[in-house]
Amino acid sequence: MNRHGERKVLHSINEKTSHSRIVSSSSNSFYLDTIQLNRLEQTFRKWTDCTERLDIKLTRKRIFIIFLLIRYAGAKLNETLAIDISRDIDFRQKLVIFGRKRKKNGSVREVQIPQQIISEIRAAINDPLYKKHIGSSLKVDPGHVRRKFYECAKYAGILPSAGTPEIIRRSRAIELIQGNMPLPVVQRLLGHSTPNITASYVTFSEEEMKKVARYFAEKESNRKTSARNSFFGKISSITRGDIQSQIELQNISGDIITTVITNNSLEKLGLKKGSLITAEVKAPWVILEKSKTPPVTTAENILKGSIAYINKGKITTEYVIRMPDGTELCSVVSTKNANLTGLKENDQVWAIFNSFAVVLHTD
Structure with a gap:
């Protein structure tokens, strides 16, 4: 293995x-x-x-x-x-x-x-x-x-x-x-x-x-x-419920990305275990936390990366996190909150997002 x-x-x-x-x-x-x-x-x-x-x-x-x-x-x-x-x-x-x-x-x-x-x-x-x-x-x-x-x-x-x-x-x-x-x-x-x-x-x-x-x-x-905030991978498991299904996909680095979609969408997309697919998460839904150990959270998706660069504006601040496989994940927060976090470039951080924040694309 x-x-x-x-x-x-x-x-x-x-x-x-x-x-x-x-x-x-x-x-x-x-x-x-x-x-x-x-x-x-x-x-x-x-x-x-x-x-x-x-x-x-x-x-x-x-x-x-x-x-x-x-x-x-x-x-x-x-x-x-x-x-x-x-x-x-x-x-x-x-x-x-x-x-x-x-x-x-x-x-x-x-x-x-x-x-x-x-x-x-x-x-x-x-x-x-x-x-x-x-x-x-x-x-x-x-x-x-x-x-x-x-x-x-x-x-x-x-x-x-x-x-x-x-x-x-x-x-x-x-x-x-x-x-x-x-x-x-x-x-x-x-x-x-x-x-x-x-x-x-x-x-x-x-x-x-x-x-x-x-x-x-x-x-x-x-x-x-167009890899930013997109994870290309293979579906490793599908757990079907009465209304919605939970889907896990594994990306190149072996990270598991979890999402939830309706059973109707599951059937329309023709998804099955082993299917190749792209998962996308919107920047405002990505929360960053700096800690040595994985944070305790109810969010299903927790990924580790480093801050590649910070783009600070008057209203909002953009953090670009680089993952081990080269994928870039963007997080957007208010500049007021950004000033409180004290995050800086090259910091090791955890990117956290909920399974409902993930959208799947078949192309």
Whole structure:
């Protein structure tokens, strides 16, 4: 079990989706869910920065870029290592172009990825030191890449064997299917030479498939960039009452967020255990308390974080709390009360809010 008390679980494709035909027929037909993928991504970020040596940090950054391309473009390891960033990434269109060297064989494909990921890659290669010492090539020994993937998976509390590029690629495909991306578009993204168009009742032109891929990349990017007061996670339990239901979701850090919704809303949203969902809490409903131990309160949600910054106005004061997974939680109080609390930046605080203050979003 990992530090959150969570079992190191791999999901079976056949248990979760009928689209197992889109991936390799390997006997290892397992995948990571979105929460596990995001946790792995956070681990890669920490691993990249947790060294004082510049040369190591730069080479780790290249490995991290390789991970991002496999994670968000569903790419194979060998085609990712063949990428030249300056040649094969269109930053304006947010496209990664695979197989450009094999253009005469007609195997080139374009994959749309989220704006935030594109921006992160561009920032990395525009770093003068990265540009000087690493350059735009991703050519690295595949064995070395695999070892680093195994290490980060282990640090993330995931089985090392689940950190392979192949499972991450497979997981991306399942993630998109579960997000309702049409099967032909997923097949096109993966670069399947003979997409099973008959698996869908709707056929898509090449341009339509590009538009669908663009829409999903933008939706995913919006979810990443509008994270303040939003918790993306997986429903861990549903307790149904006669009128309302209590729902618990677990976020990337393993925190449990509790909310209460009507049974009618539960049915309309089609929620069930294991569903991926976003929970949002309004800033005025978040109460802050500074103490070494969790406060005694009737509120169901108690999260620990640090005050990233304070924006004090004449009438109200805004506190932005940063959680361990990078999520930002905003609390708004009257400036009169803010002056009484004595809270300051970098203080460790508890953010407290009631389950009735949480709203769920399926997108």
